Amino acid sequence: MTALERVASARRTLGVAVGVRAVLSGGAAAAALLAVAGILDWLIGIPRAARALAIPSAILLALAALAYTLWRGRKVRALPVVALWLEERVPELRYALVSALDAPHSSPTLEREVAAVQWSPVINRALGHALVPPLLVLAASATLLFALPAGVRARISEPRAGDALLRAPILAAPMRNRLTPLTGEVVPPSYTGEHHIIMEEPSSIEALTGGHLVLRGQGSASGITATVAGVAAQPRDSADQWRVDIVVPAKPAALELRDRSYSRTLIIAPHADSLPVVTLSAPTRDTVVRTPKGALRLGADATDDYGLDAGWFEYIVSSGEGETFTFKSGVIHRVDAGNARATKLSGELDLDSLQLKPGDLVHVRAVARDRNNVTGPGIGVSETRTLRVPRASEYDSIAIEGAPPPDVDSSQLSQRMLIILTEKLEARRTKLARADVVKESQAIGSDEARLRQHVGEIVFARLGAQQGTEDAGSNNAGPAHMTPDQLLAAANAATQASAGATDFGGDETPVVAVNRPLLEAYNAMWDASRALEVGEPGTALPPMRIALAAIQRARNAERLYLRGKSPTVIVDINKVRLAGKRDDATSSSRLPRAVLDSSSERRAERFDAALNDLAVNSSAAIDSLLALRVDALEPAPALAAALAPAIDSLRAGHNATDALVRARRIAAGVTVARIESAWGGAW
Amino acid sequence: MSTFTFATAQYDSGDWDSAPLVPPNIIDTIARYTEIEVTPTGAIVSLASPDLLRYPLVYLTGHLPVRFSDAERKQLREFLDRGGMLFVDDHNHDVDGVFHKTATEEITRTIGEPKELPNNHPLYAAFFKFTDGPPTTSHELNGWGDNLVHKNLFAVMREGRISVLYSSKDYSSEWGYHPDTKRFQSVDNTKFAVNIVVYALTA
Numbered sequence: 012m013t014a015l016e017r018v019a020s021a022r023r024t025l026g027v028a029v030g031v032r033a034v035l036s037g038g039a040a041a042a043a044l045l046a047v048a049g050i051l052d053w054l055i056g057i058p059r060a061a062r063a064l065a066i067p068s069a070i071l072l073a074l075a076a077l078a079y080t081l082w083r084g085r086k087v088r089a090l091p092v093v094a095l096w097l098e099e100r101v102p103e104l105r106y107a108l109v110s111a112l113d114a115p116h117s118s119p120t121l122e123r124e125v126a127a128v129q130w131s132p133v134i135n136r137a138l139g140h141a142l143v144p145p146l147l148v149l150a151a152s153a154t155l156l157f158a159l160p161a162g163v164r165a166r167i168s169e170p171r172a173g174d175a176l177l178r179a180p181i182l183a184a185p186m187r188n189r190l191t192p193l194t195g196e197v198v199p200p201s202y203t204g205e206h207h208i209i210m211e212e213p214s215s216i217e218a219l220t221g222g223h224l225v226l227r228g229q230g231s232a233s234g235i236t237a238t239v240a241g242v243a244a245q246p247r248d249s250a251d252q253w254r255v256d257i258v259v260p261a262k263p264a265a266l267e268l269r270d271r272s273y274s275r276t277l278i279i280a281p282h283a284d285s286l287p288v289v290t291l292s293a294p295t296r297d298t299v300v301r302t303p304k305g306a307l308r309l310g311a312d313a314t315d316d317y318g319l320d321a322g323w324f325e326y327i328v329s330s331g332e333g334e335t336f337t338f339k340s341g342v343i344h345r346v347d348a349g350n351a352r353a354t355k356l357s358g359e360l361d362l363d364s365l366q367l368k369p370g371d372l373v374h375v376r377a378v379a380r381d382r383n384n385v386t387g388p389g390i391g392v393s394e395t396r397t398l399r400v401p402r403a404s405e406y407d408s409i410a411i412e413g414a415p416p417p418d419v420d421s422s423q424l425s426q427r428m429l430i431i432l433t434e435k436l437e438a439r440r441t442k443l444a445r446a447d448v449v450k451e452s453q454a455i456g457s458d459e460a461r462l463r464q465h466v467g468e469i470v471f472a473r474l475g476a477q478q479g480t481e482d483a484g485s486n487n488a489g490p491a492h493m494t495p496d497q498l499l500a501a502a503n504a505a506t507q508a509s510a511g512a513t514d515f516g517g518d519e520t521p522v523v524a525v526n527r528p529l530l531e532a533y534n535a536m537w538d539a540s541r542a543l544e545v546g547e548p549g550t551a552l553p554p555m556r557i558a559l560a561a562i563q564r565a566r567n568a569e570r571l572y573l574r575g576k577s578p579t580v581i582v583d584i585n586k587v588r589l590a591g592k593r594d595d596a597t598s599s600s601r602l603p604r605a606v607l608d609s610s611s612e613r614r615a616e617r618f619d620a621a622l623n624d625l626a627v628n629s630s631a632a633i634d635s636l637l638a639l640r641v642d643a644l645e646p647a648p649a650l651a652a653a654l655a656p657a658i659d660s661l662r663a664g665h666n667a668t669d670a671l672v673r674a675r676r677i678a679a680g681v682t683v684a685r686i687e688s689a690w691g692g693a694w
Numbered sequence: 695m696s697t698f699t700f701a702t703a704q705y706d707s708g709d710w711d712s713a714p715l716v717p718p719n720i721i722d723t724i725a726r727y728t729e730i731e732v733t734p735t736g737a738i739v740s741l742a743s744p745d746l747l748r749y750p751l752v753y754l755t756g757h758l759p760v761r762f763s764d765a766e767r768k769q770l771r772e773f774l775d776r777g778g779m780l781f782v783d784d785h786n787h788d789v790d791g792v793f794h795k796t797a798t799e800e801i802t803r804t805i806g807e808p809k810e811l812p813n814n815h816p817l818y819a820a821f822f823k824f825t826d827g828p829p830t831t832s833h834e835l836n837g838w839g840d841n842l843v844h845k846n847l848f849a850v851m852r853e854g855r856i857s858v859l860y861s862s863k864d865y866s867s868e869w870g871y872h873p874d875t876k877r878f879q880s881v882d883n884t885k886f887a888v889n890i891v892v893y894a895l896t897a
Contacts, residue, residue, distance in 0.1 A: 288764060329758070338792070374707065376761065394763040395707045580718035582734045582873055584725045591726035591882060608854035646853060648775070 014111040014125040015090075021134055022093040028138050029084030035145035036080045037073035042152030044069045049159045049167050056178060059211075062170040100133045173209035176229055176252055189230040189253065190268050190275040197259075198223040200385045203284075203317045204350075214637075214662075215278040218259040221385030224279065226268070227254045234271060239279065240264035261386070263644035265637065276634050278641055287315040287379035287391030289322070293357075294375070297397045303367040306359040309344065311377030311393055313356060319348035320388065322356045322379040328365055329372045350382060373398040426532075426559045429459055433555060437548045449546030456543025459555070463536035466529055466562070532561035607680050614643060614650065615678040622671065625661075633661050650677045698724070698895065700736040701749035703780070705766055708758035708793070711738075712785050713866035715873075716753065722873035723884040724891055728821070741766035746773045751894035755783045755866040759796040767804050774805050779894040780858045787831070787864030794862060801850065801858055808848035808860045815849075817856060820893040822885045828861070829886050831868040855897050859890065 012020075048065045051057055086092045094108040107124045114121070156164065162177030175192035195213040199205040199222045210216065218224055226237070232246040232253035239257055246255040257266070259281050266277040293310035313322045323345035330337050344358030356377055365373065377393040436451050443451075535558035542551035607615060621635035636658050643651040653674035660667035700717050704710045717736030724732045739745050739752065742765035746752065752773070762770065774780065782801065784794050801808055811817070813827025828847045850858040869884050876882060 327759070372758075374759070374761075391764070392761070394765075395761045397707070579735055580715065580872065582718050582721045582725065584721075584732065584734050587722055587726045587873075589726065589729070591723070593727050611853060 014108060014122055017125065018090055018094050018097065018108060018112070021097060021130065022087060022090060024134055025087045025093060025096075025137065026084075028141050029081065029087050032084070032141040032145060033077045033080035035142060035149055037075075037077035039145040039148035039152060040076040041069035041073035042149055042156060044072050045167055046152040046155040046159075049156060049163050052166055052178065053159060053163045059170045059172070059174070062166055065167050065170075097130050097133065100137075101128055101130045103128050104130075171209075173211060173227070175211045176227055187230065188273040189228050189235060189270045190273050192229065193268075193275065194227045195277070196225040196227070198225065200383075202382045202384050205317070213277060215280055217280045217282060220259055220261050220281040220283050221383075222259045224257045224259055225254055226257070226266075226277075227252050229253075236267075236269045238267045263641055265641040274634075276637050278637060280644070284381065284383045284385075284387060284389055285316045286389040287313050287319055287322075287381050289313045289377045289379045289391045289393040291375075291377050291393035291396060294396045294398070297399070299399045299401055300362075301401060303362045303365070303371075303398075303400050305363070306361050307373075307375070307398065309356070309358045309360055309375065309377070311356040312353065313348070313377065313379035313391070314353045315379070315381045315389075315391075316352070318350040318352055318382045319354055320350070320380045320382045321348055322346055322354055322377065324356065324358060324360070324375060324377050325392075326360060326365075326376075327374040328367070329374070330368060330370065348379070354379075367400050369400050369402045371400045373400075426462060426555065426562055429455060429462065430552065430555050430559060433543070433548045433552055437552065440548065445546070448548070452543045452546040452548050452551075455548070456540050456551075459536060459540045459543055459551075463533060463540060466533050466536065469529060528561045532558040535561065610646060611678075611680060614639060614647060615680075618675060618678045622675075629661065633658060636661070647677075650674060653677050697731040697733050698891070699733045699749060700724070700891070701739045701746075701752045702736055703741050703746075703752045703754040704738050705741045705754070705756075705760065706763050707761040708756040710754070710756055712757055713755050713783075713870045715870045716755070716866055719869050719871060719873045719876070719884055720753075720887040720891070722876065723882070723887050726876075726882075727885070727888050728892065730891070730895070742769050744769065746770070747776060747778070749778065751779050751781060751891060753781045753783070754797075755785045756793055756797075757785050757791075759792045760800055761796065762800045762804065767800070770804055774852070774857050779856060781861070781890055781894075782858065783861045783864065783866045785864060785866040787862065787867060798848075798860065801860065805852075805858060806850045808850050808858060810846045811849040811856070811859075813846060815856075816897065817847075817859075817889055817893045820889040820896070822889055824886060824889070828863060829883070831863050831865060831883075856893065 045065060048057065048062070052062060091109070091112055094112050098104050098106055098108055104125065107121050107128075111118070111121045111125060162174075166174050166177050173194040173196065176194055178192070191212070193212055195210045195216050197208040197210070197216065197218045199207070199219050203219065203222075205219075216224060227249070228235075229252055232248045232255075235246045235253055235255075237244040237246055237255045237257075240260065240262075244255050244257050246253045248254075255268075257279070259279060261281060261283070263281065264279045266279055268275040268277070289311055290313075291309075291311045293308050309324050311322070311324070313319055324343050325340065326343070327338055327340040330339075343360065344356065346354070346356060348354040356379075360373075360375060362373075365371075367373065374395050374397055376395040379391050381387060381389045381391075383389050432455050433452075436448065436455065440448050535554040538554035539551040539558060542548070542554070617635065617639050621632045621639065624632035624635060636654055640651050640654040640658065643654065653670065657667045657670035657674050660670055700721050702710070702717055721732055721734065721736060724730050737749065739749060741754075742763060746769055770780070780801075782797055784791065784797065786793050798808060818824040818827060827845060844862045847863070848860040849856045850860075865886070869887065876884070
C-alpha cells in the first residue's frame with residue numbers, strides 16, 4: 012500500500028467518524044432537551060402549548076447539532092488536510108506524507124519512510140475523542156427520559172387536552188388536593204355527531220343540554236363529593252383516577268366538588284339545541300286571488316345548527332266570517348333531510364283541490380324538524396303567508412266602524428259558557444251529593460232559562476214585537492204577527508223541519524224562515540232547561556249543543572277585518588286633559604319605583620356580603636360571586652352578565668372596580684344607562 | 695319625562711288591526727284622567743322591528759290565529775327582556791277560540807306560560823281602584839250572572855312585575871268606539887286602561 016493509499020484510508024475512517032459523531036451529537040442534543048423538558052414538567056409543570064413545542068424543538072436541535080458537527084469536520088474531505096493532520100500527530104513522519112502528496116511521482120525513499128510509521132493508534136484515539144462524549148450524553152439523556160414517570164413521557168411526546176392527570180404527583184396522596192388537577196370532558200349527545208371536548212382546570216363549562224359531562228381527577232374517589240344544584244352525584248374510581256359523570260341540565264347550575272377541606276366550584280352553563288330556522292321564499296308575500304285556480308308554488312330554506320330530520324309545508328284554510336270560522340289543515344311535500352344542516356323545500360299547493368270559496372283564507376308556512384332526540388325534537392317554522400279569496404262586496408270596502416257584537420253573538424257566547432259549566436258539573440257529578448248536583452244544575456238551568464228568554468226577545472224584536480219579554484207578549488198587545496204560542500209552535504216546526512227539509516213549506520212566513528235557526532235554539536233550550544231543572548246535566552248537554560250550533564248559524568254579524576293601515580283618529584289632548592272625574596284615583600299615593608322584591612333583595616345582600624369578603628378571603632368571595640351568578644342566570648340575566656367580567660377580573664388579579672360597580676347597580680335595581688339602548692326616551 | 699306613545703303591535707299573521715279605535719280611546723282616557731304627556735295619535739309598530747323597543751307598552755289584539763315569525767318572536771323577547779310590557783286582548787271574547795289558543799301558545803313559546811293574575815294585584819290599584827279585579831265587559835255580562843264572567847286576567851311575571859298581560863275579556867270590543875262618544879256614557883268603561891298604562895310606566 013502506497014503512502015497515498017494509506018492517507019486515503021485514514022481519510023475514509025475519519026470521514027465515517029465525523030458522520031457518526033454528527034448523528035450522535037444530534038441524538039444527544041435532542042434527547043437532552045427532551046429530558047430537561049420532562050424533568051421541568053415533572054417538577055413544575057409546563058403548559059401544554061410549550062410541551063407541544065418539545066418534539067419539534069428537539070428535532071430542530073438535532074438537525075442543528077448534526078449540521079454543525081458536519082460543518083466542523085468538513086475539511087476531512089481534503090487529502091492534504093488529512094496528511095497534515097497525521098503529520099501533526101505523528102512527528103516521525105517528518106513531512107514525508109506532505110512531500111509524497113506534492114511529488115508528481117512516487118519516491119521509493121519516501122514510501123519506505125512512510126511505510127515504517129504506524130498511525131493507527133492516533134486514528135483510534137481520535138475516534139474515541141470524537142464519539143465517546145456525544146454517546147455518553149445520549150445515554151445519560153435516554154436514561155433520564157426512561158427514568159421519568161410514564162405519564163410525563165406521554166405529556167412530552169403526545170401532549171393533548173386532559174393530560175394534566177398524567178403528571179405524576181410529587182406530594183404523597185394524603186397531603187394532596189385531589190381536585191387539582193381537574194379535567195372536564197364534554198360529551199355531546201350522539202345525534203349531533205360532534206366530537207368530545209376536553210378542558211383542563213375548567214371554571215365554567217358550556218355544554219349542550221342533554222349531553223354528558225365527565226370530570227376526572229387524580230387519586231381515589233373515596234371521600235370526594237359532588238353536588239349539582241344541590242343534588243348529589245357519585246364519583247367513582249377509574250384506574251388510578253376518580254371520575255364523576257353528570258348529565259348536562261337544562262338550566263345553569265353550580266357544581267360543587269369537595270375533598271376533605273378542599274372545595275371547588277364550577278359553573279355548568281348549558282345551551283339548548285337551536286330550533287331549525289326556516290325561511291319561506293315562495294310565496295314571497297301575502298296575496299289576494301280573485302279566482303283561486305291552479306297551483307301555488309311553494310319554496311323554503313331550512314337550516315339547523317346540528318342537522319335536520321325532515322321538512323314540510325303546512326297549510327290552514329279558514330272559512331267563514333265574523334267570529335265564526337271553520338278550519339281545515341294539511342301537510343304537503345314532506346322530505347327527509349338526512350341530517351343535512353341545510354335543505355331546500357319546494358312544491359306546489361293545488362288550489363283546485365282546496366275548493367276555496369270567496370272569503371276563505373289560506374295560511375301557508377314551512378316547517379322543519381331537527382334530529383334532537385334528547386330534549387327535542389326542535390321544530391322551526393317559517394313566517395306565514397296568507398292567500399285571500401275576496402268576497403265580491405269587499406272591493407269597495409275601506410273600513411268598518413267598530414261596534415259591540417250583536418245580540419246573537421252574546422247569546423252564542425253565553426250558551427258556550429253554560430255548556431262548559433254543565434260539562435264541569437257532569438264531570439264532578441259522581442263525587443257530589445245528589446242534592447248538590449241538583450242545586451248546581453238548577454242554577455245553570457236558571458241561566459239557561461234567562462238565555463232562552465233573551466233569544467225569545469231577539470226573535471220577538473225581529474218579528475216586530477214591542478219591547479218586553481216573551482211573557483209580556485201575552486199580556487200586552489203582543490207581537491204584531493205572532494203570539495208566544497205561535498212562536499213556540501214555529502220553534503217546534505223549525506226543529507222538526509231541520510232534520511230533513513231545507514226550508515219551510517206551507518204557510519210559513521218569510522220572517523220565520525229567516526229566524527229558523529234561532530227558533531231551533533229556542534226549542535232546544537227548553538229541553539236543556541227541563542233537564543237541568545231536575546238535576547240531569549248529562550241529559551241537558553245534547554240539546555245545549557244543538558242550541559249552540561243553531562245560534563252560530565243564526566249569526567248575522569258581518570265584520571270585515573282589513574289588513575293595512577288603520578283609520579287615524581287624532582285626540583284633542585288639550586280639550587280632554589283632566590276632564591274626567593278622578594274621585595277613586597290613587598295616583599298620588601304611588602311611589603315612583605317599588606322596593607326590590609324579596610328575591611332581588613336577597614341577591615343584593617349576597618352581593619354585598621361577597622364584597623365584604625373580598626378583603627378578607629378573596630377566593631371565598633369569588634366563589635360566592637360565582638354562586639350568585641349561577642342563581643341569577645335565569646331570574647336576573649342582567650346581573651349574571653354583569654358579574655361575569657367582575658369575576659374574571661378578580662380571578663386575573665386585575666382591577667374589578669368598574670365591573671363590580673356596574674353589577675352593584677344592577678343588583679340594587681338602579682337603572683343602568685346603556686349607550687346602545689334603543690329605548691328612545693319614550694317616556 | 696318624555697311623551698308616552700300608545701303602540702299597537704303589527705304582526706305578520708292574523709288581523710292585528712281589528713280594533714283601530716281602541717288606541718285613540720285609550721289616549722283620550724289617559725289625557726282625561728292623568729297628567730301623563732301623551733301623543734295624540736297612537737303608533738303602529740311591527741313586532742319584528744327594533745322600533746318596538748321605543749315603547750314601554752304595546753297592545754296586541756286580533757281574531758284570527760296568531761303565529762309569530764322567528765324575527766317577531768326574537769324581537770318580542772328582546773322587548774320583554776328589556777322591561778317592556780305587552781298587553782294582549784282576545785278580540786273574540788271566546789273561551790276556546792283560535793286567537794286564544796294560538797296567542798297563548800305563542801306567548802308561552804316566547805317568554806313563558808301566562809298564569810292567573812290574582813285580583814288583588816297592584817295592577818288593580820295602580821290608579822283607579824278595582825277591588826273585584828278586572829272590570830267586566832258588556833260582552834261578558836249580558837245580564838246572565840256573575841258566574842259567566844272571566845274572573846281573572848292572566849299574566850307572565852318577570853321579577854315580580856307583569857311582563858305580558860293577557861285578557862280574554864275582549865276589552866278590544868268594549869273600548870272600540872270613537873272617543874268623542876265617551877261623553878254620552880254615564881260611566882266611563884275605559885278607566886281600567888289607565889291602570890294598565892300607569893302600571894306599565896311605573897312598576
